[in-house]
Amino acid sequence: MPLTLEIVTPEARVYSDTIDGVDIPTVDGEIGVLPGHIPLITQVAYGELRVRKGAQVSCLAVSGGFAQISGDRVSVLAESAIEEDKIDTQAAEAAMKRAKDDLLNQKLEPAEAERLEGVVRFAVAQLSVKGRKR
Amino acid sequence: MASTRDIRRRIKSVKNTRQITRAMELVAASKMKKAQQVALSGRPYASLLAAMLAAIADRVDESHHPFLVERPVKTRGILLISTDKGLCGPLNANLFRMVAEITTPAKFYVIGRKGAQYLSRTHRDLVADFPVHDRVPFSEMRAIGELMVRHFREGSIDTIEVLYPRFKNTLTQEAKIRPVLPLRNLKEYVAGLAASARSGQTAPEDKREVHFEPNATQVLDALLPFYVNREIHQFVLSAKASEHSARMVAMKTAKDNATKLLGDLTLEYNKARQAAITQEILEIAAAQFAAA
Known part of the structure; x- marks a missing residue:
C-alpha cells in the first residue's frame, strides 16, 4: 500500500507522487514515515527530506513549514522546497553569503534578521543535500 | 475650419497615443495572464492549510489563543493594497473612496506607491509602506505579515484587515475590505474554507486520533501566524491580477477612443482638403473667365 506524498509551497506544487516512504526533518528530529503511520501533524524544520520510491532515493531541501x-x-506545507537536481549550488552559496553579510554588517530588526537566518538555513540545507552526493 | 496642416498635426499625435496605449494594453494583458496563473497556483496550498487548521481546530480550545479572541476594537489595522503605477482606470480611486469612508481610528499599512501618496496627502496614520515586486514573492509578504502580527500582539492595533481590489473578472474589480484577525470562530471559518477550496479532491476522512508534535498548542501557535502571511499573500496576488486587468481594460478603452478620434479627424482632414481643391478650381475657372 503506497503513500501519497505532496509537497506544496505558496508558489507551486513542488512534488506529488506515490512513494514507499519518506523521511521528514521536524523540529523534534527526523521522522520516517511508512505506510500505515498514525495520523500526525508536526512542524517541519529546515533540512533534507528523503523520498524512497522502490530502490530509488531522491532528496529535496525544504524550509520550515x-x-x-x-x-x-503525507502533505508537506513548506515555505520553499527544491528538488536535488534543481539546486543551483552557486546561487545557494551566493544567497547565503549575501544574507550572512547583511546579518553581520547592519543592525537589523528581529523579523528581518529571522528572515535572513531562514535564507541561510535554507541555503545550508540545499548545499548539504547537494554535497552529500558528491 | 481648421487648416489641413493643423489637422494633420493632430492626426499624428493621436496616432502616437494609440500606438502607446496599444503597447501598454498588450503588456498588461500578458502580465494579467501571469498574475492570474500565479493566483491559481496558490490554491492547493490554501486547501492544504485549511485541512490542517481544521484538524487542529477540532482538538484545541480556541479561547486561549490571542489570535482567536475578540477584544474591544480601539484602533483598526488596515493593510491597503494599491498599485505603484497609475493608468489603471478607477481601481485606486475606488479603494481611496473606501478609505475616505473609514472614520474610526485606524492605522494604515500600505503596499504600492499610490496608496502611500494618498494616505500622506489626507494625513492618515500611515505606519509603514512596503514595495512589492511584480512577481509577489512569498518572502516579501512575510515581512508585512510579521510586522502587522507584532503590532497586533503588542496591542497597538486590535484588528488586521485588508483593503484590496478583489478580482471578480477581467472587466470588474471591486474594492473590498476583509478581516484577517481575529479569527472570530475558527471552526466556522475552517468549514467555509474547506467548502470553497476542496471542491475538486476530497481526501478520505481520517477519524482516528491525530497525534501532534511537539503538541497541539505549539503547532497552532506556529500555524496561525503562518496562515496570516499566506492570507495576505493571496490578497496581494488577487490585487495584482486586478491591477493588470484594470490597466488592460483602461488601455483598451483609450486605444478605442483614439481610433474613433482618428476616424473623425481623417474625415475632417479630407473635407478640408476637398474644400481647398474646390476653392482652387473655382479660382482658376474665374480667372480664365475674366481673361477671356
Missing part, C-alpha cells in the same frame, strides 16, 4: 499525515496521504 508543516506536515500532515492522514491515512495514506
Whole structure:
C-alpha cells in the first residue's frame, strides 16, 4: 500500500507522487514515515527530506513549514522546497553569503534578521543535500 | 475650419497615443495572464492549510489563543493594497473612496506607491509602506505579515484587515475590505474554507486520533501566524491580477477612443482638403473667365 506524498509551497506544487516512504526533518528530529503511520501533524524544520520510491532515493531541501499525515496521504506545507537536481549550488552559496553579510554588517530588526537566518538555513540545507552526493 | 496642416498635426499625435496605449494594453494583458496563473497556483496550498487548521481546530480550545479572541476594537489595522503605477482606470480611486469612508481610528499599512501618496496627502496614520515586486514573492509578504502580527500582539492595533481590489473578472474589480484577525470562530471559518477550496479532491476522512508534535498548542501557535502571511499573500496576488486587468481594460478603452478620434479627424482632414481643391478650381475657372 503506497503513500501519497505532496509537497506544496505558496508558489507551486513542488512534488506529488506515490512513494514507499519518506523521511521528514521536524523540529523534534527526523521522522520516517511508512505506510500505515498514525495520523500526525508536526512542524517541519529546515533540512533534507528523503523520498524512497522502490530502490530509488531522491532528496529535496525544504524550509520550515508543516506536515500532515492522514491515512495514506503525507502533505508537506513548506515555505520553499527544491528538488536535488534543481539546486543551483552557486546561487545557494551566493544567497547565503549575501544574507550572512547583511546579518553581520547592519543592525537589523528581529523579523528581518529571522528572515535572513531562514535564507541561510535554507541555503545550508540545499548545499548539504547537494554535497552529500558528491 | 481648421487648416489641413493643423489637422494633420493632430492626426499624428493621436496616432502616437494609440500606438502607446496599444503597447501598454498588450503588456498588461500578458502580465494579467501571469498574475492570474500565479493566483491559481496558490490554491492547493490554501486547501492544504485549511485541512490542517481544521484538524487542529477540532482538538484545541480556541479561547486561549490571542489570535482567536475578540477584544474591544480601539484602533483598526488596515493593510491597503494599491498599485505603484497609475493608468489603471478607477481601481485606486475606488479603494481611496473606501478609505475616505473609514472614520474610526485606524492605522494604515500600505503596499504600492499610490496608496502611500494618498494616505500622506489626507494625513492618515500611515505606519509603514512596503514595495512589492511584480512577481509577489512569498518572502516579501512575510515581512508585512510579521510586522502587522507584532503590532497586533503588542496591542497597538486590535484588528488586521485588508483593503484590496478583489478580482471578480477581467472587466470588474471591486474594492473590498476583509478581516484577517481575529479569527472570530475558527471552526466556522475552517468549514467555509474547506467548502470553497476542496471542491475538486476530497481526501478520505481520517477519524482516528491525530497525534501532534511537539503538541497541539505549539503547532497552532506556529500555524496561525503562518496562515496570516499566506492570507495576505493571496490578497496581494488577487490585487495584482486586478491591477493588470484594470490597466488592460483602461488601455483598451483609450486605444478605442483614439481610433474613433482618428476616424473623425481623417474625415475632417479630407473635407478640408476637398474644400481647398474646390476653392482652387473655382479660382482658376474665374480667372480664365475674366481673361477671356
